[in-house]
Amino acid sequence: AQRVTQPEKLLSVFKGAPVELKCNYSYSGSPELFWYVQYSRQRLQLLLRHISRESIKGFTADLNKGETSFHLKKPFAQEEDSAMYYCALKGAGNAGNMLTFGGGTRLMVKP
Amino acid sequence: DVKVTQSSRYLVKRTGEKVFLECVQDMDHENMFWYRQDPGLGLRLIYFSYDVKMKEKGDIPEGYSVSREKKERFSLILESASTNQTSMYLCASRPRGQMNEQFFGPGTRLTVL
Numbered sequence: 501a502q503r504v505t506q507p508e509k510l511l512s513v514f515k516g517a518p519v520e521l522k523c524n525y526s527y528s529g530s531p532e533l534f535w536y537v538q539y540s541r542q543r544l545q546l547l548l549r550h551i552s553r554e555s556i557k558g559f560t561a562d563l564n565k566g567e568t569s570f571h572l573k574k575p576f577a578q579e580e581d582s583a584m585y586y587c588a589l590k591g592a593g594n595a596g597n598m599l600t601f602g603g604g605t606r607l608m609v610k611p
Numbered sequence: 612d613v614k615v616t617q618s619s620r621y622l623v624k625r626t627g628e629k630v631f632l633e634c635v636q637d638m639d640h641e642n643m644f645w646y647r648q649d650p651g652l653g654l655r656l657i658y659f660s661y662d663v664k665m666k667e668k669g670d671i672p673e674g675y676s677v678s679r680e681k682k683e684r685f686s687l688i689l690e691s692a693s694t695n696q697t698s699m700y701l702c703a704s705r706p707r708g709q710m711n712e713q714f715f716g717p718g719t720r721l722t723v724l
Contacts, residue, residue, distance in 0.1 A: 506653075545714075598659065601646075
């Protein structure tokens with residue numbers, strides 16, 4: 501079975517501070533991992549995916565297969581980063597249609 | 612621009628009522644999904660459909676059923692609503708292909724009294 505764990509329900513930082521939102525997964529195969537974000541009063545949207553190895557809005561995430569982690573990082577948080585963040589795992593085969601989401605972490609960036 | 616719409620933003624129903632939640636996407640996507648979103652539990656998949664008239668159970672299908680008669684429309688049905696089905700319901704769609712992202716609707720907040 502595949503599982504995604506986000507250990508922090510709430511993360512509060514000051515503007516300009518570094519941010520790391522933790523994500524751990526369990527999956528027996530080769531995982532595809534994503535970060536989705538939901539800003540206040542907006543719909544859930546894709547932030548980034550590990551296979552793209554991209555930086556979006558200053559955020560990066562590296563897949564660490566040894567630690568089964570996919571933590572989301574940003575060196576300098578901005579107030580507009582305040583949102584709900586979900587880590588998600590996609591399986592293979594028919595289950596590849598399914599995303600398994602973590603419980604989410606609410607990021608609050610204080611001025 | 613992908614558009615996923617849901618029939619209602621807010622819905623209040625009574626215990627035992629039959630409830631229909633509708634989702635429509637305008638981008639000819641093969642895959643459609645229904646999730647419920649609860650604080651601390653994240654998103655949990657109820658059902659998904661990979662083609663017209665095809666459906667697969669997700670992680671929490673009990674108490675729900677779905678219908679996909681047309682490619683663009685995916686309906687979630689609560690046969691007899693219960694208070695523990697009070698939640699935010701999110702619909703999503705995704706085109707065929709393993710690399711493609713899911714696009715979400717705005718959500719329907721359902722309250723069952």
